[in-house]
Amino acid sequence: MNARQYAPTHVRLKDLNPLLETKIHMSNYPKLAIVGRPNVGKSALFNKICRKKIAIVDEAEGITRDRLYTDAEFFGIPFELIDTGGINARSQALFNAEIKRQAEIAIEEADFIIMVVDGLVGLTDLDSEIALVLKRTRKPLVLAVNKIDDITHTNRIHEFHCLGIPHVIAVSAAQGWHLAELLEAVFGTKLAEFDNSEKEKRLAVSIVGRPNVGKSSLVNYLLDEERCIVSPIAGTTRDSVDIPFLFNGKPMTLIDTAGIRRKHAEHEVVDKFAAIRTERAIERSDICILMLDAQQGITAQDKKIANTIEEAGKGCLILFNKWDLVKGFRMEHCMKEVTEEVPFLNHCPKIFISAKNGRNVDKIFDGLLEIYDESQKRITTHQLNKFIEAAMQKNHPPMITGKRLRIYYMAQVAIAPPKFILFVNSPHLMAETYRKYLYNQFRDAYGFKGSPLLIHLKGKPKERVIAPRRPPKGLLNTTDDDDFDGELDDHDDYDDDMGDMEIDGIYSEEGVDVDVSDLSETQKHEREDLN
DSSP states (O other), rough: OOOGGGOOOOOOOOOSSTTOOOOOOOOOHHHHEEEESTTHHHHHHHHHTTSSSSSSSOOTOOOOOOOOOEEETTTTTTEEEEEEOOOOOOOOOOTTTHHHHHHHHHHHSSSSSEEETTTTTTOOOHHEEEEEEHHHHHHOOOEEEEOOGGGGGGGGGGGGGGGSSSSSEEEEEETTTTHHHHHHHHHGGGGGGGGGOOOOOOOEEEEEESSSSSSSHHHHHTTTTHHHHHHOTTTOOOOOOEEEEEEETTEEEEOOOOOOGOOOOGSSHHHHHHHHHHHHHHHHHHHHEEETTTTOOOHHHHHHHHHHHHHHTOOOEEEEEEEGOOOSHHHHHHHHHHHHHHHHGGGGGGEOOBBBBBBBGGHHHHHHHHHHHHHHHOHHHHEEEEEEEHHHHHHHOETTTTEEEEEEEEEEEETTTTEEEEEEEEEEGHHHHHHHHHHHHHHHHOOOOOOOOEEEEOOOOOOOOOOOOOOBTTBBBBOOTTTSSOOOOOTTTTTTTTEOOOOOOOOOOSOOOOOOSOOOOOHHHHHHOOO
């Protein structure tokens, strides 16, 4: 077995542009596929090995449909792990043929294979058929007898020796038992033959939207292969599928996600898990592609998804899919409807496409890179202060309860998403209308196309002044009230504009000058004697 066998695979991308040579470049890491019949614990083992909750795990059969990829490591040596759906040629379950095809592709591209069987059920005819197919590949193969949750049941592995697989390991995916032994049997010393150089950070792009708007169809068109299962049935995709690739030399990861339904439409537990996986995909992505159905326009659920993207601080590219089916409706009207419903989308690039025939698909990657570059911009404090000065001269802040907002300066503190801080005298003096005015002026001046803007107000800190010790009796005209507790009352004068406490007529040892204009001559002499 030599390193040449494990050369990274390249799959040609559909010719988006005749002048563009773009290739889907899979990971250089060795690939380990987990295969077996349905409901033997493949996804649970997948999650345990990679130490992440990526695949949806449920007792029902046929939950996993698409093949899933993730990076994992074995004693510090990285490899790529592949989860597959259950193989059962005789099943009449929905998408069974497509699931079987996905598993066959994973077996074909894998460098190592783990076949999983159920130690509680025992050996089945289907296990024998799958083992026969896997042995014909002549790839390193290990049999994992799963669900051995009690060490006293390890003798159950012996009936599986008849499959003719040399390495048989008893494991428990639920408890994480014998996983190190399993991986050691799989890899041995062969991992050293691979190029395990550290990968450059990839730009993560997730495709999100309602069910059945064409997310998986777009992925398949871009990859020019049946990477994801596609059907007219809403909810076909359940897991979040990561696809690494290179675009003009820039490493990226495309994430196909399950459609986000309304809460009351999530009838099955699997639908809830799928929604959670999609929300996590948004959180770990750098840019989100919000795909809309051009025939239906923007819906209430689409607005919720857009708000989720903005709250997560992710860049956003809007795709109006199925535009080839729209008749008698102008693009300008469609865009106007979207921007009126969700103000944030007004600043996001919009592309009208057809994932079925590839219309305008070549513009997607240019839009993504533009959004990424905009999110990485930094503006100096000097430029921001000049902007604030010009904006305030053009339109002064309104008076609120006799006081006016003062903006001292503005600074950028973060990128991706861009985050700014306005240092003001009092945040509550910022009227909502003036906040929107500054926001729009800032967008016009600096753009940040497709990126949400986070602008925070920071007021001048209020100084807490501690009252002095009670002066000697007769020195000042103070009250004899025994309830004096050594602290100032809330009704003392406070200048909101300056943020400093002004104290009149109170003797202080903390550096506060005493106003002696109201003291009598006798009190002045007594004070001089004390000093």
